[in-house]
Amino acid sequence: MNxxxxxxxxxxxxxxxxxxxxxxxxxxxARRGNQIGAAGMxxxxxxxxxxxxxDTGTYWLIAIAALIxxxxxxxxxxxxxxxxxxxxxxxxxxxxxGAVALVALAxxxxxxxxxxxxxxxxxxxxxxxxxxxxxxxxGSIIAFAKLQELIHGRPITYPxxxxxxxxxxxxxxxxxxxxAAGYQATWALIVELILxxxxxxxxxxxxxxxxxxxxxxxLNAFTGIAAAASGFELGSNVLIVSGMLVGASGTLxxxxxxxxxxxxxxxxxxxxxxxxxxxxxxxxxAASGAVRSTSAEDVAIMLAYARKVxxxxxxxxxxxxxxxxxxxxxxxxxxxxxxxVYAIHPVAGRMPGHMNVLLAEANxxxxxxxxxxxxxxxxxxxxxxxxxxxxxxxxxxxxxNPASPIYGMPILDVDKAQAIVVMKRSMRxxxxxxxxxxxxxxxxxxxxxxxKESVIKLLSAVKAL
Amino acid sequence: MGGHNATLIIxxxxxxxxxxxxxxxxxxxxxxxxxxxxxxxxxxxxxxIVGAIFVAGAHQQDTLIQIIGFIAVVLASANVVGGFVVTDxxxxxxxxxxxxxxxxETDAK
Numbered sequence: 001m002n003x004x005x006x007x008x009x010x011x012x013x014x015x016x017x018x019x020x021x022x023x024x025x026x027x028x029x030a031r032r033g034n035q036i037g038a039a040g041m042x043x044x045x046x047x048x049x050x051x052x053x054x055d056t057g058t059y060w061l062i063a064i065a066a067l068i069x070x071x072x073x074x075x076x077x078x079x080x081x082x083x084x085x086x087x088x089x090x091x092x093x094x095x096x097x098g099a100v101a102l103v104a105l106a107x108x109x110x111x112x113x114x115x116x117x118x119x120x121x122x123x124x125x126x127x128x129x130x131x132x133x134x135x136x137x138x139g140s141i142i143a144f145a146k147l148q149e150l151i152h153g154r155p156i157t158y159p160x161x162x163x164x165x166x167x168x169x170x171x172x173x174x175x176x177x178x179x180a181a182g183y184q185a186t187w188a189l190i191v192e193l194i195l196x197x198x199x200x201x202x203x204x205x206x207x208x209x210x211x212x213x214x215x216x217x218x219l220n221a222f223t224g225i226a227a228a229a230s231g232f233e234l235g236s237n238v239l240i241v242s243g244m245l246v247g248a249s250g251t252l253x254x255x256x257x258x259x260x261x262x263x264x265x266x267x268x269x270x271x272x273x274x275x276x277x278x279x280x281x282x283x284x285x286a287a288s289g290a291v292r293s294t295s296a297e298d299v300a301i302m303l304a305y306a307r308k309v310x311x312x313x314x315x316x317x318x319x320x321x322x323x324x325x326x327x328x329x330x331x332x333x334x335x336x337x338x339x340x341v342y343a344i345h346p347v348a349g350r351m352p353g354h355m356n357v358l359l360a361e362a363n364x365x366x367x368x369x370x371x372x373x374x375x376x377x378x379x380x381x382x383x384x385x386x387x388x389x390x391x392x393x394x395x396x397x398x399x400x401n402p403a404s405p406i407y408g409m410p411i412l413d414v415d416k417a418q419a420i421v422v423m424k425r426s427m428r429x430x431x432x433x434x435x436x437x438x439x440x441x442x443x444x445x446x447x448x449x450x451x452k453e454s455v456i457k458l459l460s461a462v463k464a465l
Numbered sequence: 466m467g468g469h470n471a472t473l474i475i476x477x478x479x480x481x482x483x484x485x486x487x488x489x490x491x492x493x494x495x496x497x498x499x500x501x502x503x504x505x506x507x508x509x510x511x512x513x514i515v516g517a518i519f520v521a522g523a524h525q526q527d528t529l530i531q532i533i534g535f536i537a538v539v540l541a542s543a544n545v546v547g548g549f550v551v552t553d554x555x556x557x558x559x560x561x562x563x564x565x566x567x568x569x570e571t572d573a574k
Contacts, residue, residue, distance in 0.1 A: 017509050021490040024502050031556035034505050038549040041511065048515045054522035058531075062521050065535045066514075069542030076543075077550035088551060089504050096510050096544035102537040103516040106530050113527065121473050217503055224510045228483070232476060234516050240476055241483045242512040248487025249506055253499065260496070346496045353499030360558035371496055 001050040009047045010238040016040025017242050021249060027366050044238055082361045083318045086350045087147035090216045093223055094140030100133030100226040101193055107233050108179070108189045120180060125232035127176030130189055131196045132226035136219045138200025143212050143219065146204070147350070153209030161206060162270065168199045203269070211268045213351030214257045218265070221250025260346035262398075262409040291427070294445040296454065299386075299421050300461030303329075306383035308339045310375065312412055313359065315349050316389020316424070320451035323362030326388060329459045330364070336462075342368055343375040343385075343412050345393035376413045385417035389424070389451045395436045405434060420444040423454045501555045508548025514541035 016036050023033025049059065073092070080088040104126045111118040118126065145151045172195035175188050207215055224246025231239030258265045303309055311330065317323060330340040342364065348355035356369055370378075379385060387394055394414040397404040414420055420443050427439070438444055447454055494502050521534030 013512075017512075018486065018490060020505065020509065021487075021502075024498055024505055025490075025493045025495070027495075027497060027556075027559045030498055030501060030559065031553065034501070034508075034549060034552045034556055037505065037509055038553075041508070041514075041545055041549070044512060044515055045518070048518045049522075053524075054519070055524045056522075058522045061531070061535060062518060062538055065521065065538035066542045069539040069544075070546040072539075073543040073545070073547030074550055077547045077554060080551065082555070085500060085504070085551070085555070088547075089500075089507055092504075092544050092547045092551070093507050093510075095540040096507070096513060096548075099513045099517050099537045099541035099544065102533050102540070103513060103520050106520040106533045106537070109530060109533075110523065110526070119469065220503055220507050220510070223513075224506065227510045227513045227516075228480060230513060230516050232473075234519055235472065235476075236515060236519075237476070237479055239512055239515060240480050242509055244480050244483035245487040245490070246506045246510040248484040249491035250503075252488050252491050253494075253503060253506075257499070344497075346499075349500075351500055351503070352496055353501065353503075356497045357500050357555050357558065360555075360560065363558075363560065366497060366559050369497065 001047065002052060006047050006051050007237065010044060010236075013040040013044040013047070013238055014241045016043070017245060021245065082358050083315075083321075083350075084148070085354060085357060086213050086216060087144045090140045090144040090147065090212075090219070093216065093220050094137050094144065097133045097136030097140060097219070097223040097226060100223065100230050101130050101137060101196075103230050104130035104133065104233065105186075105189055105193065107230075109186050112184050112186060117182075117184060120182065122233055123182065124176075124180035125229045126189065127179040127192065129226045129229035129233060130193050131172055131176050132222050132229065134193045134196035135200040135203070136222040136226060138197040139204045139219050139222075140200075140216065142201050142204040143216050146209055147212055153212075155208045156205045161202070165199060165202050168195050168202065172196045172199060207269065211263075213347075213354075214254060214261070214263075214265070214268045216351070217250060217254040217257055218269075221247050221254060224248075224250050257347070257352050260352060260410070262406075291439045292445050294421065294447055296447065296457035296461045299384075299445070299447055300458055300465060302384050302419060302421070303333055303338065303386070303458070304336055304462050304465050306338050308341075308378075308382045309333060310341055310343050310379060310382045310385045310414075310417065312343045312345075312385060312387040312390050312394060312414055313348065313355055314388065314390025314393065315355075316391075317451050318349060318355070318358045318389070320389065322388065322452040322455050323358055323364070325452055325455040325459060327359075327362045327364050329455055329462065330368075332459060332462050340368070341370050341375065341378070343372070343379075343414075344369050345372055345390070345412055346410075348390065348393060372410060372412060379413045379416040380418075382417045383419060385414045385420045387414060387420065387422045387424075388455070391424075391436055392434070394438050395434070396441075397434070397437055401437075414438060415441055415443070418443070421447055423447045423449070423451055425450060501552050504548060504552040504555065508545060508552055511541055511545030511548055514538065514545055517541040 020033045020037030023029040108126045175192035228243030398406045398409045398411045517537035
């Protein structure tokens, strides 16, 4: 296939990726969008294989490699539990970054071996894509390991950390500049890649598990940018556009996530958030014993005779796998003409939109899920706010206590409901490691126990009424 | 050399336009879809598989490049296939409210 035809067909791939992103803007069209993107990818691969200038004798090797990779991808994607989605995305992102770095290494080695000597722009692209791709690979693997609890989720810090990290990154960038400036030796790129890998590990280690989704989103953008850079290496528009689409949209998405948590990205990356908070938590009003606990039967009566109930689901619900039971409870309440809505905080679950996925898995229609701005004015009309496994996103300290580490984070106005029922395993603080003064509110009652068991008890108590 | 620079300028132009396009297309996505979006864009940067095929399929390579190309294709295809499949699995679950229910909700934006 000649160059002009293949470039024309690549343009169709590019258009399909843009359409895919556009269709992802609405739940009704999102799935079709993803399929359009996949079709565009298949086309891009087919065009690449049909291009002039490739050695068809190598195709059997490429086929084997693609089969292995696809098998890993399909098994991972099919087997993963919805609660483990963030680490799965991290892993798929990491391998993409690794592929970019390897392409850079191979391109560099080839040009040196053939004594053609890459032009400055190509060596710059090689240096950049190798650097960013490696950081993305190593960082994503660490993010995966933290979320999968293979290594401890708490921030890992040591004195002089930032200086060490900066020195490693600086050395890596220095080598990239040397390569761009015309220094030609494969070892230089290899050392650059190793430094970048080390930086990727060290830069994610001090970040707490709660912030990991923001990091994954950022690394996702990184891989996109690295892929765009490798487009310059190979003179391929389809790589430049697709990579940069992801780079730009991923960067914006990262900023949006930061905004939802009221944190700057710098603070997420360099703040070692969880650590600072551990100390503050001790000083909180925690164990004052002023909390009221209640029984499933009492809560059932409140719920069954309410006109409006707002359910506030959190990660605790997902961990207990109680989504289906909650949906059954909501169905039962709706049969009794109780209006039930779900209040979804932007960072409910382990990453933005994660809770929507988890509830969708339990067949909760997405039209019953309300975003924070939409649902907050409705709390005063709700007879009961039922908080299931959510904590920090309901903490009024975010509004009222400037000393709190989460001060300024937008929260769900659960405390404005007429009554609050919190289902929780124990008084242990939430992911941010701080106490929740909501539990001391006179309107608030605690229903202790495993979320799933409690919801099942509630359901049978409601049915018995 | 003029030809080379002309190509570079076109590539940079395309790059800059892609930045604006990426921001524009994404700014309307509701929080509801952020997780599938992240996973969907993740699949799209699997386009690096094109680069991996260039490397693995090049003429007259030494063994080192062959190995590197092979691994790159494995990694990139895991990225592509895993990314699209997992996104599809998530989006498959997003359903509208059954029509039997009264329309008490406004559409999720």
